[in-house]
Amino acid sequence: MKRIESRIDTASEAFRRNHEAMSAIVAKFRERMEITRHQRPAHEIKRVRNQGKLLVRERLDLLLDPGTPFLELSALAACEDYDGEVPGANVVTGLGVVSGREVLIHADDSSVKGGVWYTLTPRKLVRMLDIALENRLPVLHLCDSGGAFLEELSGVYIEGGRVFRNQCLLSKAGVPQVAMVFGHCTAGGAYIPALCDYSIIVRGTGGVFLGGPPLVKAATGEEHTADEIGGCDLHTQVSGTVDYPADSEAQAIEICREIVAQFKPAVRSFLPERDPEPPYYDPDEIHGIVSPDHKVLFDQREIIARIVDGSRFHEYQPAYGTTLVCGYAYVWGYRVGILANNGVLFSDSSKKAAHFISLCNQNRTPLLFLQNTTGYMIGRNYEMEGITKDGAKMLMAQAGSAVPKFTVITSAAFGAGYYGMCGRAWDPRFIWAWPNVHMGVMGPEQAANTLADVKIAQLRRNGHAPDETEMTQLRRRVYEKAERESNAYFATSRLWDDGLLAPTDTRNALGMALSAAAHAPIADPHYGIFRF
Amino acid sequence: MRRRYLIDGQAHDVVVTRGADGAVQIDRAGRRISARAEPLPDGRHRLTIDGREHAVWIASSADSVFVHSNATGAAEIETVDPAAADGHARAGAADALTAPMPGTVIVVHVAVGDAVVAGQALIVIESMKLQTTLIAPRDGRIRAVHFGVGSTFGLKATLVTLADA
Amino acid sequence: MPVFQKVLIANRGEIALRIHHGLKAMGLSTVVAHHAVDAGSPAVLEADQAIELHGPTPVAAYLDIAQIVEACRRIGAQAVHPGYGFLSENAAFARALEQTGIVFIGPRADTIELMGDKVRARNFVAERGFPVAPGAIEEDDPATFVERARQVGTPLLIKPSAGGGGKGMRIVRDPGQLEAEIQSARREGERYFGDGRLFVESYVERPRHIEVQVLGDDNGQVVHLWERECSVQRRFQKIIEETPSPALSARQQRDICEAAAGIARACHYRGAGTVEFIYAAGGEFYFLEMNTRLQVEHPLTEMVTGVDLVREQVRVARGEPLAFAQYDIVQQGHAIECRLYAEDAAHDFRPATGKILRWRAPTGPGVRVDAGVREGQAVTTAFDPMIAKIVCHGATRAQAIERSVRALQDAVLLGVTTNARYLTRVLRHPEFMQGRADTGMLARCADELRSAPGNEDTDLAIAAAVLSDNELLRAVHSVPPMHAAMGAWRN
Numbered sequence A: 001m002k003r004i005e006s007r008i009d010t011a012s013e014a015f016r017r018n019h020e021a022m023s024a025i026v027a028k029f030r031e032r033m034e035i036t037r038h039q040r041p042a043h044e045i046k047r048v049r050n051q052g053k054l055l056v057r058e059r060l061d062l063l064l065d066p067g068t069p070f071l072e073l074s075a076l077a078a079c080e081d082y083d084g085e086v087p088g089a090n091v092v093t094g095l096g097v098v099s100g101r102e103v104l105i106h107a108d109d110s111s112v113k114g115g116v117w118y119t120l121t122p123r124k125l126v127r128m129l130d131i132a133l134e135n136r137l138p139v140l141h142l143c144d145s146g147g148a149f150l151e152e153l154s155g156v157y158i159e160g161g162r163v164f165r166n167q168c169l170l171s172k173a174g175v176p177q178v179a180m181v182f183g184h185c186t187a188g189g190a191y192i193p194a195l196c197d198y199s200i201i202v203r204g205t206g207g208v209f210l211g212g213p214p215l216v217k218a219a220t221g222e223e224h225t226a227d228e229i230g231g232c233d234l235h236t237q238v239s240g241t242v243d244y245p246a247d248s249e250a251q252a253i254e255i256c257r258e259i260v261a262q263f264k265p266a267v268r269s270f271l272p273e274r275d276p277e278p279p280y281y282d283p284d285e286i287h288g289i290v291s292p293d294h295k296v297l298f299d300q301r302e303i304i305a306r307i308v309d310g311s312r313f314h315e316y317q318p319a320y321g322t323t324l325v326c327g328y329a330y331v332w333g334y335r336v337g338i339l340a341n342n343g344v345l346f347s348d349s350s351k352k353a354a355h356f357i358s359l360c361n362q363n364r365t366p367l368l369f370l371q372n373t374t375g376y377m378i379g380r381n382y383e384m385e386g387i388t389k390d391g392a393k394m395l396m397a398q399a400g401s402a403v404p405k406f407t408v409i410t411s412a413a414f415g416a417g418y419y420g421m422c423g424r425a426w427d428p429r430f431i432w433a434w435p436n437v438h439m440g441v442m443g444p445e446q447a448a449n450t451l452a453d454v455k456i457a458q459l460r461r462n463g464h465a466p467d468e469t470e471m472t473q474l475r476r477r478v479y480e481k482a483e484r485e486s487n488a489y490f491a492t493s494r495l496w497d498d499g500l501l502a503p504t505d506t507r508n509a510l511g512m513a514l515s516a517a518a519h520a521p522i523a524d525p526h527y528g529i530f531r532f
Numbered sequence B: 001m002r003r004r005y006l007i008d009g010q011a012h013d014v015v016v017t018r019g020a021d022g023a024v025q026i027d028r029a030g031r032r033i034s035a036r037a038e039p040l041p042d043g044r045h046r047l048t049i050d051g052r053e054h055a056v057w058i059a060s061s062a063d064s065v066f067v068h069s070n071a072t073g074a075a076e077i078e079t080v081d082p083a084a085a086d087g088h089a090r091a092g093a094a095d096a097l098t099a100p101m102p103g104t105v106i107v108v109h110v111a112v113g114d115a116v117v118a119g120q121a122l123i124v125i126e127s128m129k130l131q132t133t134l135i136a137p138r139d140g141r142i143r144a145v146h147f148g149v150g151s152t153f154g155l156k157a158t159l160v161t162l163a164d165a
Numbered sequence C: 001m002p003v004f005q006k007v008l009i010a011n012r013g014e015i016a017l018r019i020h021h022g023l024k025a026m027g028l029s030t031v032v033a034h035h036a037v038d039a040g041s042p043a044v045l046e047a048d049q050a051i052e053l054h055g056p057t058p059v060a061a062y063l064d065i066a067q068i069v070e071a072c073r074r075i076g077a078q079a080v081h082p083g084y085g086f087l088s089e090n091a092a093f094a095r096a097l098e099q100t101g102i103v104f105i106g107p108r109a110d111t112i113e114l115m116g117d118k119v120r121a122r123n124f125v126a127e128r129g130f131p132v133a134p135g136a137i138e139e140d141d142p143a144t145f146v147e148r149a150r151q152v153g154t155p156l157l158i159k160p161s162a163g164g165g166g167k168g169m170r171i172v173r174d175p176g177q178l179e180a181e182i183q184s185a186r187r188e189g190e191r192y193f194g195d196g197r198l199f200v201e202s203y204v205e206r207p208r209h210i211e212v213q214v215l216g217d218d219n220g221q222v223v224h225l226w227e228r229e230c231s232v233q234r235r236f237q238k239i240i241e242e243t244p245s246p247a248l249s250a251r252q253q254r255d256i257c258e259a260a261a262g263i264a265r266a267c268h269y270r271g272a273g274t275v276e277f278i279y280a281a282g283g284e285f286y287f288l289e290m291n292t293r294l295q296v297e298h299p300l301t302e303m304v305t306g307v308d309l310v311r312e313q314v315r316v317a318r319g320e321p322l323a324f325a326q327y328d329i330v331q332q333g334h335a336i337e338c339r340l341y342a343e344d345a346a347h348d349f350r351p352a353t354g355k356i357l358r359w360r361a362p363t364g365p366g367v368r369v370d371a372g373v374r375e376g377q378a379v380t381t382a383f384d385p386m387i388a389k390i391v392c393h394g395a396t397r398a399q400a401i402e403r404s405v406r407a408l409q410d411a412v413l414l415g416v417t418t419n420a421r422y423l424t425r426v427l428r429h430p431e432f433m434q435g436r437a438d439t440g441m442l443a444r445c446a447d448e449l450r451s452a453p454g455n456e457d458t459d460l461a462i463a464a465a466v467l468s469d470n471e472l473l474r475a476v477h478s479v480p481p482m483h484a485a486m487g488a489w490r491n
Helices: A013-038 A042-050 A056-063 A120-135 A150-172 A187-194 A213-220 A226-230 A232-239 A249-261 A283-289 A300-304 A347-362 A380-385 A387-399 A444-461 A468-486 A488-493 A503-517 B082-092 C013-025 C042-046 C058-062 C065-075 C091-100 C109-116 C118-127 C142-152 C175-193 C250-266 C298-305 C309-317 C397-410 C420-427 C455-467 C470-478 C481-486
Strands: A071-073 A091-098 A101-108 A139-143 A177-181 A184-186 A198-202 A207-209 A244-246 A314-316 A324-331 A334-341 A367-373 A405-414 A430-433 A438-440 B002-007 B010-018 B024-028 B031-039 B045-049 B052-060 B064-069 B073-080 B096-098 B103-108 B121-127 B130-135 B140-145 B158-163 C006-009 C029-035 C049-053 C079-081 C135-137 C156-160 C170-172 C198-202 C208-216 C222-234 C237-243 C271-279 C285-291 C334-341 C358-360 C367-371 C386-394 C412-414
Touching: A013 A283, A013 A503, A056 A091, A056 A101, A056 A139, A056 A249, A071 A120, A071 A503, A091 A120, A091 A249, A091 A503, A101 A120, A101 A249, A101 A503, A120 A139, A120 A150, A120 A503, A139 A187, A150 A177, A150 A187, A177 A187, A177 A249, A184 A187, A187 A198, A187 A207, A198 A232, A198 A249, A207 A226, A213 A226, A226 A232, A232 A244, A244 A249, A283 A300, A283 A503, A300 A324, A300 A334, A300 A367, A314 A347, A324 A347, A324 A503, A334 A347, A334 A503, A347 A387, A380 A387, A405 A503, A430 A488, A430 A503, A438 A444, A438 A468, A438 A488, A444 A468, A468 A488, A503 C481, B002 C455, B010 C455, B010 C470, B010 C481, B024 C455, B031 C455, B045 C455, B052 C358, B052 C412, B052 C455, B064 C412, B064 C455, B073 C412, B073 C420, B073 C455, B121 B158, C006 C013, C006 C065, C013 C029, C013 C042, C013 C309, C013 C367, C013 C386, C029 C042, C029 C058, C029 C065, C049 C065, C065 C091, C079 C309, C091 C109, C109 C118, C109 C285, C118 C135, C118 C198, C118 C250, C118 C285, C135 C142, C142 C156, C142 C175, C142 C198, C156 C175, C170 C175, C175 C198, C208 C250, C208 C285, C208 C309, C222 C250, C222 C298, C237 C298, C237 C420, C250 C271, C250 C285, C271 C309, C298 C309, C298 C334, C298 C367, C298 C386, C334 C397, C334 C420, C367 C397, C386 C397, C397 C420, C455 C470
Parallel strands: A101 A139, A139 A177, A177 A198, A184 A207, A198 A244, A334 A367, A367 A405, A405 A430, A405 A438, C006 C029, C006 C079, C029 C049
Antiparallel strands: A071 A091, A091 A101, A314 A324, A324 A334, B002 B010, B002 B073, B010 B024, B024 B031, B031 B045, B045 B052, B052 B064, B064 B073, B096 B158, B103 B121, B121 B130, B140 B158, C135 C198, C156 C170, C156 C198, C208 C222, C208 C271, C222 C237, C237 C334, C271 C285, C334 C386, C358 C412, C367 C386
16 A cells, blocks of 8 residues: 655645644633633632542543543533633543453533533533434443533423433443442433443432432422432432442442453454554644644545555545545555545545445445545536536435444544535544534625525515625624634534544544444345445 | 553552554553563563563462563553442451461450550561551450450451541 | 480570480480471471470460470470570479489579579679679669769660560650659550669660570589670671680680679589670670570580580480580681571561572581471571571681671572571671671671672573563563564654
8 A cells, every 4th residue: 555645845835834823722722621621710629529529530541541542522512602611511521441341431620610511511411312223332320410501401301311222222222331439420411320231429518319409308308318319328328219339439440340340241243454554744744734724725645545455545436526535545554445635525535435435335444534524516517427426425424334434534624525425414433523613504704695685685675774884794794603603613613523633643543433333233235225 | 441550559550551563562661562462481581672572480379470581571460440449448447457467476465345546556567577556546455356466467468447436 | 413315495496496406416315396387497307206285376385384394294305405595594494304303404492593583693703703794783773873873974774674685675865754764664664574674784885695505414524615705796696606605815705704604603514604794895704694505605615616516405304414524615716607698688677478488508618508498398487597507617717707708608598588698798897807896796887788789680680580580471472583683663
């Protein structure tokens, strides 16, 4: 397999400018990650300490195998919602290694408002549990939440149910789950440990009950402490709701690690085929290749060269349908079939995609979509050529895929191209966006112009002819909203992806995702009807 | 994986991770070494640490490993479980009086049921011509005296147990 | 002339084994009397016969005269070798055996008695013109004891009359403290020896401990087998001994050895014995005490003279005359003995216990190891914590030190903490290397003798712990290689 020959001039002015701008975007992203993970008001930290509890990140450090990676999912969930006051939607989810086993983790973060659930909290949990179901990954729950936020009850009610439903399905699929009860698991939350194969509770701080002391008092008049209703001794000695008592959080985590060590080793549906090799080209150069302006196209082969093993790439149909680059490469030794946009999708590139996707399904090669798309070509000539039915072939092949799919959005994700290139709705095992990304049904400028035109027409119909300043202001307002709603943070806040990813982290995230995806068997490929 | 070892009373917190080709990486206090072991025909082991080879004798007891190399002599490495230590410190520290060194009981000043005050002499032990008087760590009542005069005991043996007064 | 064929060894550990070897070399048969805790020890396993002793504690069993006499009768032993410690200096034991017609391989009971009483011994020696340190004996006139002690002048040493081995001794430097110290010493003497009588001696600063091996027969023939220096002590416990003493000039050596032989001759000493002296920096020496038995450090003498002391003890006990005269006994080269103790030098030498998991005695030219332990054996606090004696001979003192260091490094003893590394540090300390060690050296140089494990020592120790922990290795290697290669990466 040949090494991609990079054509990037790292000494060029364009490279320098891009690099500076992208580095600033990535630095801002890392800063937001850092704040979300670690910045908490002193009084909240003091409260957690006074309860004799560890902070969620401290628990994770004890739980995860040292010297192993942790791929946090949707770390910036809720970052643009609830006035940005609910970091990560009060919960940490991620993919990590515990006792040598790849597991998914759900860890409540009680350092903000006692870790209460907002609507986005169960949405984030459901997404993590969907990943567990699709990839057959064990789940460890670190429970410490105040329950549903009273002002969000209705939102939590519907989404929350699916958390428990997914837990049941996981168990049905034979995927083990372990719960560590560090704080209270109240009402629906009580089902989390109850639905796990194994559960551990910390004496003194842990509690599991359908109704906490105030609710019990209101309902029946009985007065009990939380410990009396559902504490460690009650549940481990009397009710049998929880399996293991622990004297401390550290001990609970040790017990959990020992339980995980007893899990049967994973049976993998595919394995690395080569010894891994770092990319030949420095991944940091991605910053100089990608323009912060999503309208400026770049050669995605240059990106592939900075993600895959040895920067080696076998390009399929190099001369046909050239706005979509297809081919094989290895990531951490795993063979992948890559589809990367190098421009607008035309009929030829769509047919090339459909063909390459079926090839990869035939030879059991996971698919990696590197998305930078403004959509399928429009216009009478292209319709005559069958752009719509060719796009439909691509969708049909992609949706019918049995091999795991992974999506990384590198710059733009607009229109139906976002669908064809395996957007969120198309069940990629994992989907990430870089922090520079813009996405939406159309570009913010097109959206703003269209919407502004509609509004101006409306005003005119109502007999009000807006002057130039009024029109400019209107256009700017509409544009700013569209721009805000098309940026990466807006999308990741609403769980449209599994998190934002710094470009240089893409390779490791893909490696972990591939290894995780190999836990689920791969079905035989079969498709719906292709329109020829 | 994490381990805490005690060598000559000094604690070392260590992180062990998988290295290349069957080796392990050992990190402690900012120091990283790569190590591997293979058995030698004479019962010794060859430890290779950062490429340097050492032929050593290794033996293990319940919670200690002993290693002898001709260059450095013998060392005892005790493995401690920090999670368990946490639990014990809370649960039992004030109840059990344990032997600071192995030895023989010379005098027992108290009997089961006696009320004692913090600082009161409970038992005198002798070890290497050295007599040590063990005192009550807190007020309480004697629940049990585990060794009589003339009995010998090992390091950390529970000598006296206290109950609340 | 007493004839015996079967000898009961009333001891344990390395000395029981050493005596067994000595007796077997003479064609005698051996019986080791032992408490059940020693049932698996090499001496018991190697002896021709073994007989069990019972007692409330193991030590009590080895001290039970009636039981041992009965054991001899039952098993048909015609002689007893007491080794050192236990009943070796017990006159009642020697008498009880004699009365039963069993030979006690040691001096006569009255000699044991004389030398067992420190005050009588001191008077005996002084009366015959041998040097004793200026002092005062309480029982000469108890009423004036404190006053007489004061006149000796400080610094002085208070000793219990019935004492030995340093127990109950006190150094007084401040005359104002004299009375209080006498009171405490008396209480301690009563507790340890059931005898509160005391005497005081002028305390020699920077004293060195030099002793002389003597051997006498029934015909009044007495020779000395030169001296041994045992100044390297901690809490009056010898840990490194050597011969010849680097402190002595040839003339001093002759003076001290002849004094010892003279003392032995004066008491018609029979068998092997040791006369101990305090040697002062100025060259004076004073009689300290006489040990009427085989010493722990007797192999030193054997290494430099070629004499098998156990064999000579047996020959004398059989009534045979000494096989050599004084001029036959020549010191060749230098020998050093290191006592390997089960103790933790890093923690104030507290006794260490545990099971011996691995034991490989060092070997090599000039190396003799007297040990009585085997792998799997438990080391408890029931007995003295000495595990082995590593005795090295060299043509010169320097060579003996080198060989000792090497032998200590080669000695593999795992499962129980030992003082091996501490001993090598002492051997390499300039004060010892230059032959200037006195009995205060170890306390004075405690800081310099502390171990400072280097990073590489710690690396090796930790690597061994890690690599022998299968559970840990399994866990470490269960991490998929890719994840291990990524390390603690976070997105």
